Amino acid sequence: MGVADLTPWQDIILQTPFLLFTATVILALRFNQTRVIYIVLFLALAWASTGKVENIDYFSFHPSLFFISQLLVLMAFSFDQNKVVWGRHGLLRILILFALLAINYRFNQSITVNEWLSAQVLPTGSESKLSPYFQIEFIVSALCLFTLAIRQVLKPSQLNASIWALAFGVIVMNFGDFTYHTIILSYCLFGVLIIHAVLTDSYQMAFSDELTGLSARRALLQSSISLGKKYTVAMMDVDHFKKFNDTYGHDVGDQVLRLVASKINGVKGGGKAYRYGGEEFTIVFPNKSVAYAIPFLEQVREEIANYQMAIRSDDRPEDKKQGKSDRKKSKAASKFVNVTISIGVAEREGNLKEFDQVLKQADEALYRAKQAGRNCLAE
Template identity: 40%
Template sequence: MPTTEEFWPGLAAVMLNGLALLLALGFRRNRAVMVLVVMTCAALALAGVAAGAGGERGLDAMRMFAPWLLLAIAAMPERRLLARRNLAVIGLLATATWLTLAAPAHVWPELRDAFPFGWLPMDRGLVAAGIVLLAAAVCLARWVVRRTVMEFAMGLVLIVVGIAQLPVMRADGASSLFCLAAMVALVAILHASYRMAFVDGLAGLPNRRALDETLARLSGDYAVAMVDVDHFKTFNDRHGHAAGDRALKAVAEQLRATRGATAFRYGGEEFCLLFTGARSRSARQACEELRKRIAAMRIRVRAAPRGNGRKAGARPGAGEVKVTVSIGLAERDTRARGSDEALKAADKALYKAKGAGRNCVRLG
């Protein structure tokens, strides 16, 4: 049985890693699921709950098996949870668990000395830490390329787990580090889930749900502007969806830089600007500056494919093209209109801008 000093950190590690695992399952963060499965099993081993053989065997098992499994998970491309590769890792984890539970006392020292790289002239804890830190480096390298929160978080988690492998760590110290790693994973999963719910993945701006919640909590006078990219469907048909995505990202960057406003992606090629504490005069000036900045932008496009691959009537554009926006602006006065009425007024003003030839600002 584990000692009292080992029991409480071990129990906390199991509970925190289990909670993080459930959240990762719920939000389909499959790489995090696989990492947390290994971490939860390692936490159980450290607590002596799984083996019933005390923290020392659990600590040995963590250093023997977890590093290889974590390196495999970090190196593999992320796939659906029940993909063959993931099932193979789960099978290896089940084998490691069985060995930890069932290996006789006289056999265990031989297994312990064989994993990992028992022939190396150094402590197995150092070897285990090196393997886990290599897995962390893989995740961080992937983060450098993809810039996703979960890859960065998994890199941090694995760094903490790597420290837990060091020879100076006893079961209670390793369990405390597993608690820290689980908390990092929890924060990352919740943050990624928030972004999935409230941030548009393409533009990187808060989405319509975030706008609705912001307006519901907002009081006082403010101005709202609806921004629409002119002739965006034609732009997509002529230059392709990849160029269209680049155009939307470029427009989003200009909206984000608009002084005194919070930008939202409303849907499709439509955006919204919220000017809190601003009157329509200052908001209109900001919208005019925004319109001019966007009209001065150039979007790089590639030549359309020749022959049958090109849509009828589409011209092969290459080099740089420009986009423009139409903007409808309305002010919310607490004595006259609510947030819904202000949005409707801004939408009507947007249609006025389109009717006036586009690439202009109109008041509602």
């Protein structure tokens, strides 16, 4: 059955990848994920230019050169910093895409390009049945997957992982021999994969605290809807944090917040930690009473109070091994500080029916803990 013989429903299915790519671009614009836009635009061109889909061939590109171009685009834009779409940064990226397309179109039938792409870099048998372009495609594919894997290790995110998966899918599509139904499904999956990545990363940005890695205040308020009729809320505050910040600087202050967050996040007893804002943190114990939660809260408070934090020097070496060696030699001269927290805790009971009421009660208890001398817990 040719393309001309497709029913209306089959024609819609054939255009589904374009619909998904359009939805992805709209989402990317909404959440300022501009690198996604350029990747998707090139994917759409890849879909439109494929000759495997029942001889649909909107553009005339060299298949091997275009495949390599796709991988180069994925590698390049995986490192993009999400600059604005409009303006000189956006114009530069669009020019790069058009330059790649122009190169592909111009050298489609070039004998020189064919010779370059079919160069035998790796040893192979004289009777090899592989494509003449296999070696260069294989090398670029391996380089692309390795580069994107390093990117994910250095800066893990759902989008970076999805770009790696996307590159892997493009590579499989290139080396495999698939029916047009499989190709349609694959490009649909590419679109769904990127949409999922954009939504997941946007959720992380909205509901997670970048500095500490804890769930943010918005996540706390969202989760409060499903807490039920019994729970305990603890409000925590780093003691004398402003004075500490003024003395040692904001960089050390950030170190303190990360340290406190890591200790709070390790709370036992089923507690869930959040960064409420500034130097304030919250722990929620679903289906637990104050009496149950207090021992676990006291354990966190004592762990923080007993931890000696070394103040990092501004001139510390970049090399971690060298830094560790230097610290051993000058341990006695190192600057150590202790950080403490105060805790206020309240339970949903009696007249405290709403979450904001329980939260306010815990905040008032936190104030009493401050008044009692700090580094303590109050109900």
